[in-house]
Amino acid sequence: MALTVVMCVLLLLFILNVPIAFALIVSTAVYFLFTDAFSSTVLIQRLVGGVESVPLLAIVFFVAAGILMNYTGITSRMLRFAQVLTNRLPGSLAQVNVVLSTLMGGLSGSNVADAAMQSKVLVPEMEKKGYSRAFATALTASTSLITPIIPPGIALIMYGYVGNVSIGSLFLAGVLPGVVLCLSFMIYVHFYAKKHKLETENKEKVTKKIFFFTFKDAILALLLPIIIIGGIRFGVFSATEAGAIAVFYALFLGLVIYREMKMKQLVKALIETVHTAASILVIIAAGSAFAWVLTLEQVPQRMTEFMVNHVSSPFMFFIVVLVFLLIVGMFIEGNVSIIILTPLFMPMIQQYGIDPVHFGIFFIVCISIGTLTPPLGTIMYTTCSITGTKVEEFIKYSWPFLLILILAALLLAFVPSISLWLPSILN
Template sequence: MMDLLPLIVLFIAIAIGVPVALAIGMAGMTFFMFAGAMPTELFVQRMIAVTHSFPLLAVPLFVMTGVVMNFAGITSRMMAFAESLTGHWIGGLAQVNVLLSTLLGGVAGSANADAAMQAKVLVPEMNKRGYDTAFSSAVTASSAIISVIIPPSIGLILYGFMSDVSIGRLFLAGIVPGIVLCVSMMALVAFMAKRLNLKPALDVKTTWGQRLVAFRGASLALMVPVGIVGGIRFGFFTPTEAGAMAVVFSIFVGILYGELKPHHFKPIMEQTIQATAIVLLVICMASTFGFFMTWERIPVIVAEAMLALTENPFLLLLMINVLLIIVGMFIEGSASLILLTPILVPVIASVGIDPVHFGIVMVLNLTIAGITPPLGTIMFTTCAVTGISIGAFVRAALPFYALLFTMLLILTFIPAISLWLPNLQFN
């Protein structure tokens, strides 16, 4: 019974509403307090030691890149470019919403950040043009999912760190699935826009000259993901160094545009520190809980239990997908990723599933769970900004749920979609 006490503490703490990071820390501390042969000082040591990781430094750097780009006016230029391409379509602003999420995936790398920004900027404009607020909120939250697998993705960085998988390969693996998700979601929005008789964002189609002007305004920002992936691929810098390069480049672009001012430095640092602290607190606490799981051989036990049920890779992936969706409905995506990656990667590796392919599936799965009730963080973020009720959001999001779960299954059982590009570049 004492061996399971940390797990019991974890589940009870989450059930009564204790913040996930603290719940994980309490569970880890329970192990060190009641394991007789384990000094309690080791709890603090494990918590601090994980922060010495060089790859983990990429998280605050890419967070800062997204914040700087918002202050530098780069985000608005990317929105203007997206609008010039799709604004004349029926339901044009909804299409802009989807396309902007794809473009921002290479900038912010965070679904919550993407959803919050677009909920503030695009949803009020969509409402002015007669869009239903619930539909606008559903499009915003659902399209934000694309940003988690378009490089640089914070989720992919965390998965690579926890599973010891090449972050460069993960970045490349996310490009094609991200594009496929974008195209499929734009097709769904076009279908729904005709049924709802939504108006275009622009009365007339933009000329190629106007699109070229909009592209020039966004071109420097669009070079960020290209430069990151290319630099990692050709060995110019590591993923962590790529984060530093992205920060420097975004500051340079902001100064070049004349929109980044000295007084922006303080709010940029504040927002970066706040966002980073949330992620790193979970990671630090999870390190102590991970020590408990390793000591008690929980990953090995779970692997043996799953493999006892089936060694078929397809059935195993289906089981894991169901597990991830259920867990993701109750625990925030980053926390779930940090907790479950050390447990599940040995399982999939034992049956020959590529860990890079599984990383795309796992990150996408847990992010989809973020727009589902009861505790989806992306859903709550969007609804808090737009003022729509959770019930109305869920009803409007039903077609997007169907699409996202279908795409998850396609990406799960057709690994070539994820692996084609990294295998081509790194073979």
């Protein structure tokens, strides 16, 4: 009875468009009105306990590092390097969009930040080259979904923390799937550009001098993911300490090497970090309290029993989970999905003998797809608001990208080696 009321209240708050964190807190508080076993102070304890963890500092540090990187001049250097890499490909500017998302994913860790940045920088330039604004916006939104699985993706840290899975292994596992998504988008852009005759003219070959000049400018930024993964792999530092090193590295590049960061920008970046990190941590606190209620009501055990009784094979399990997450992603923000659903899925994957690292990459890709679809679609609304694209036009151009992402998710599900090869040889 109590759980039914809680779920009804949560659904009502969703419909009323109450911010997700507050909707979770209120619906969890309602649970305590229907049970005498716990006092209301337990709610406060669960909220505080949800964020009282050293590993969560990694989120704060990597958010700070990603924001600081935007003020160091790294973005412009990475953009020039991506342009050199894709110069002779059909649809070269659209290819830049894909490659830049992959490169910046190792720096920002946030798909919203990546999508917002590229919407401002690349979409206007793509329009000048003849691309429709809706296509450019849909491409920018879709390629930003590479970011959550490229280390140090915030989603990887959250899943690792909630599911008690090695964050270092998740960082390694995300590299090849990120490359797979990058190549998938590049192949589609190639044929789209050919079909619509966009940037298909012959271009001058990039000289070695220009290549090495742009590579030299970008190499310090490209080293960051390598330093993070290498340091964690060889036990030099933990994932949390890696976040602190990433902040120091960003400051070192901005203040000492490139010298493009001013004190005013540093203060602005720190304020932005506080706002972003606080919103994530409030969601984690609320989600942890709500997940505690679900665990108390034995929802994970019941769901596991139901799945095992009705779904016989791991392959069918992946398909059912994919469909479920695509639907959930339309209504619930990705970070909230990770906090609430990870404890529910962990007992299930144990029953099916699925590696939690493998499942984690698949899980994050699936819930990311929901950010491109109405009615919630955080990435969809972010990019459309920045570029001035109508949602109807966005949806029209986004379906090929949604298809690519769904096929990629199935590929990751049924070919575990894509996710597990690097962790298996480096751990």
